[in-house]
Amino acid sequence: MSTNHQTAHRNAKQDPEKPWLNPNAKPFVRFQNVSKQFGDFTAVDSINLDIYKGEMFALVGGSGCGKTTLLRMLAGFLDPSAGKVMIDGTDVNGVPPYERPVNMMFQSYALFPHMTVEKNIAYALKLDKMEKDERKRRIDEALEMVQMSKFAHRKPHQLSGGQRQRVALARALIKRPKVLLLDEPLSALDKKLREATQFELMAIQYKLGITFIFVTHDQEEAMALSSRIAVLDKGQVIQVGTPSEIYEFPNSRFVAEFVGSTNMFEGTVVEDTPNQVVIESASTKGNINVDDVGRYQIGQTVWVNVRPEKIKLSKTKPAKHAGLNVLEGTVSELGYRGNHVIYRVKAASGKIIMVFAQSQNRTEELDITWDDKVFISWEADGCIIVKS
Amino acid sequence: MSDSTNTEAATAPNSGAKKKNFLVRIISNNSKWLMIAPPLYYMVFLFLIPFLLALKISFADSILAVPPFTAIYEYKDDHLLLNLSLLNFQALGHDVVTYKNELIYNFGNLVGWIGGLFSSAPAVVTEVVAPEPSQYLSAFVESLRLATIATIVCLLIGYPVAYAIARAPKSRQNIYIMLVILPFWTSFLLRVYALQGVLRDSGLLNQLLIFMGFIDEPIHILQTSLAVQIGIAYSYAPFMVLPLYATLQKLDPALLEAASDLGSRPFRAFLDVTLPLSMPGVIAGSMLTFIPAMGEYIIPDMLGGPGVQTIGRVLWDTFFNDRDWPMAAAVSIAFLLFLVVPIGIYQYYSIREREA
Ligand SMILES: Nc1ncnc2c1ncn2[C@@H]1O[C@H](COP(=O)(O)OP(=O)(O)OP(=O)(O)O)[C@@H](O)[C@H]1O
Ligand SMILES: [Mg+2]
Numbered sequence: 104m105s106t107n108h109q110t111a112h113r114n115a116k117q118d119p120e121k122p123w124l125n126p127n128a129k130p131f132v133r134f135q136n137v138s139k140q141f142g143d144f145t146a147v148d149s150i151n152l153d154i155y156k157g158e159m160f161a162l163v164g165g166s167g168c169g170k171t172t173l174l175r176m177l178a179g180f181l182d183p184s185a186g187k188v189m190i191d192g193t194d195v196n197g198v199p200p201y202e203r204p205v206n207m208m209f210q211s212y213a214l215f216p217h218m219t220v221e222k223n224i225a226y227a228l229k230l231d232k233m234e235k236d237e238r239k240r241r242i243d244e245a246l247e248m249v250q251m252s253k254f255a256h257r258k259p260h261q262l263s264g265g266q267r268q269r270v271a272l273a274r275a276l277i278k279r280p281k282v283l284l285l286d287e288p289l290s291a292l293d294k295k296l297r298e299a300t301q302f303e304l305m306a307i308q309y310k311l312g313i314t315f316i317f318v319t320h321d322q323e324e325a326m327a328l329s330s331r332i333a334v335l336d337k338g339q340v341i342q343v344g345t346p347s348e349i350y351e352f353p354n355s356r357f358v359a360e361f362v363g364s365t366n367m368f369e370g371t372v373v374e375d376t377p378n379q380v381v382i383e384s385a386s387t388k389g390n391i392n393v394d395d396v397g398r399y400q401i402g403q404t405v406w407v408n409v410r411p412e413k414i415k416l417s418k419t420k421p422a423k424h425a426g427l428n429v430l431e432g433t434v435s436e437l438g439y440r441g442n443h444v445i446y447r448v449k450a451a452s453g454k455i456i457m458v459f460a461q462s463q464n465r466t467e468e469l470d471i472t473w474d475d476k477v478f479i480s481w482e483a484d485g486c487i488i489v490k491s
Numbered sequence: 492m493s494d495s496t497n498t499e500a501a502t503a504p505n506s507g508a509k510k511k512n513f514l515v516r517i518i519s520n521n522s523k524w525l526m527i528a529p530p531l532y533y534m535v536f537l538f539l540i541p542f543l544l545a546l547k548i549s550f551a552d553s554i555l556a557v558p559p560f561t562a563i564y565e566y567k568d569d570h571l572l573l574n575l576s577l578l579n580f581q582a583l584g585h586d587v588v589t590y591k592n593e594l595i596y597n598f599g600n601l602v603g604w605i606g607g608l609f610s611s612a613p614a615v616v617t618e619v620v621a622p623e624p625s626q627y628l629s630a631f632v633e634s635l636r637l638a639t640i641a642t643i644v645c646l647l648i649g650y651p652v653a654y655a656i657a658r659a660p661k662s663r664q665n666i667y668i669m670l671v672i673l674p675f676w677t678s679f680l681l682r683v684y685a686l687q688g689v690l691r692d693s694g695l696l697n698q699l700l701i702f703m704g705f706i707d708e709p710i711h712i713l714q715t716s717l718a719v720q721i722g723i724a725y726s727y728a729p730f731m732v733l734p735l736y737a738t739l740q741k742l743d744p745a746l747l748e749a750a751s752d753l754g755s756r757p758f759r760a761f762l763d764v765t766l767p768l769s770m771p772g773v774i775a776g777s778m779l780t781f782i783p784a785m786g787e788y789i790i791p792d793m794l795g796g797p798g799v800q801t802i803g804r805v806l807w808d809t810f811f812n813d814r815d816w817p818m819a820a821a822v823s824i825a826f827l828l829f830l831v832v833p834i835g836i837y838q839y840y841s842i843r844e845r846e847a
Contacts, residue, residue, distance in 0.1 A: 180748050200751040207752050213745035217767050226763075227753035278753070 164335030714796030738772030
């Protein structure tokens with residue numbers, strides 16, 4: 104399993120930038136066995152999460168897996184059915200939303216329809232009785248940040264979806280709370296604006312040290328922004344880790360398939376040496392070598408997970424060396440994606456294998472096209488085993 | 492079929508289809524008009540024509556005949572003669588002056604009375620003859636006062652009720668709304684009659700207040716304007732609750748969460764979010780209560796006693812007791828203008844507001 108890889112990882116990186124590696128660090132936000140039931144439906148199922156000060160923590164998972172519910176419990180709109188939510192070491196159960204050091208950006212924006220953009224953003228500051236000049240400065244700064252200065256005097260119904268989203272973001276940010284909850288903050292923005300706003304968010308985070316917890320459906324966004332990612336499914340946390348841990352060492356088929364694209368080979372363990380495991384799989388009609396120090400039983404069913412960009416494609420048979428996995432197949436589909444090309448190769452077993460060929464190392468692959476007979480190969484350390 | 496328009500002289504077997512096309516064309520070309528036809532007919536037959544009739548009568552004179560008013564035009568010697576009488580409006584104008592005198596007289600009395608309070612010297616008694624009481628304008632003002640107070644009371648009672656219903660679990664809201672409109676299943680007259688029983692000196696309300704020890708002697712409510720206010724507030728409360736419920740129920744609960752999240756306590760969030768967003772309901776409910784309350788006849792008649800003269804009662808008396816149809820028509824026209832003009836101004840501004 105992936106834990107061994109992670110252990111290796113951890114030992115290598117004992118730095119203060121990663122408080123979750125430090126057993127003495129105090130989490131700023133803590134979910135302790137938190138469950139939430141709606142009637143007899145369990146939306147959140149005994150979740151444990153520790154989130155540290157200054158993190159950019161991403162929640163990802165399919166629709167309806169409980170991400171919003173989790174945020175709403177932290178903001179104070181919902182009480183957990185069981186377990187404890189702690190902010191800065193204190194149990195916040197029963198503390199009303201207006202007394203929590205938390206601001207939330209709603210998935211539905213929840214802008215006040217009778218107030219202008221400016222008034223919406225100013226609302227929290229007005230309640231705080233902030234000095235007028237300072238307030239004005241902050242509002243202008245926030246409007247500037249989301250590029251909405253031009254629309255300050257419009258009402259929400261006169262804005263486009265993306266503009267509304269930016270107002271909601273600015274409104275949530277204005278108070279500079281200790282914890283900022285963002286429910287799909289950038290989903291309605293075009294790519295350019297989204298990237299610009301991502302950088303802005305990172306800058307704010309760096310400047311103010313706010314702890315961000317955000318929900319996103321955009322894999323790239325989760326990878327690019329977050330310090331760590333929690334992958335949720337059916338109300339449970341399946342895996343928590345840094346973007347690279349989640350991507351390179353998923354702990355289950357669910358995570359591997361949810362984050363990025365992957366090729367999954369089901370098989371049984373036939374050999375388990377200290378550093379290498381050999382798996383026999385029907386879909387490769389042969390054995391797969393995997394570098395893995397875990398312990399397996401012979402005959403155990405496992406899945407080998409190979410990312411498409413880890414696979415090499417060639418017309419000539421690659422030179423055989425220890426640990427190299429080689430398969431033969433024919434190209435059944437090909438898609439040009441600008442910075443890479445996606446090939447779907449049909450192996451002899453009939454299994455479709457996805458391969459990403461990066462444009463920069465497209466030397467030999469250039470001339471590979473439909474119906475070509477090709478060899479696909481990957482190294483034993485380019486794939487990992489998951490048990491479930 | 493675009494060519495059917497210019498080849499109207501079609502061959503025999505085709506004419507059926509042509510006819511149908513013709514009908515379809517008429518309907519589709521005028522679909523906009525057909526859509527608004529029902530409300531248009533409603534307005535024309537049930538409002539505009541009666542209004543014009545009343546307008547016509549208001550320019551006639553009262554006579555002892557059937558119908559009891561003079562013709563305002565007649566055709567004589569090949570000439571169309573218009574006999575427009577302005578007597579009724581003159582009488583109204585006179586009534587306004589009377590009312591003004593009455594006010595000045597009352598004000599003078601008040602000043603004298605207050606002066607008497609502060610000076611030890613015996614008040615200088617200035618003999619002013621009491622003016623004749625005004626009939627129409629004072630009744631109108633009394634109606635205005637009663638309807639305003641009743642509307643405010645309805646709002647104060649209706650808002651919490653509507654709010655509570657809108658906040659109740661979805662499955663129960665319909666039941667509560669049914670309960671609000673349940674009184675409509677009994678006759679209006681019957682309910683007002685029942686209120687007489689409740690409000691009389693030996694009635695339920697006094698018994699209850701005495702039983703709970705708030706009062707020793709029954710308070711005299713029936714036959715006062717208080718009884719009329721209670722009656723109006725009771726009868727029109729559902730008209731306040733329903734539009735309020737409709738707007739409050741549409742209010743997105745996430746907005747209140749957002750306000751709370753941004754630091755607003757519940758009452759502040761109510762003032763900042765719920766109240767402004769429910770203003771359309773407040774205005775609709777207030778109009779639905781205020782306008783019929785202004786013209787209310789039955790409640791003042793049954794609960795108010797002879798001292799409470801409202802515009803509805805005065806109209807009734809003018810119309811049925813004095814058989815002065817033209818005067819009654821003139822009063823109702825003036826009354827209508829008085830109500831319609833402010834509402835028109837309000838509509839104008841609210842539309843402008845919405846488009847801004
Ligand atoms: N008030 C509620 N009553 C009943 N069920 C609810 C309620 N709120 C949420 N749920 C259910 O709980 C589950 C989790 O909902 P949640 O909104 O947290 O999902 P999500 O992960 O945010 O999904 P999405 O990505 O679509 O926003 C869903 O199945 C939803 O139907
Ligand atoms: Mg959600």
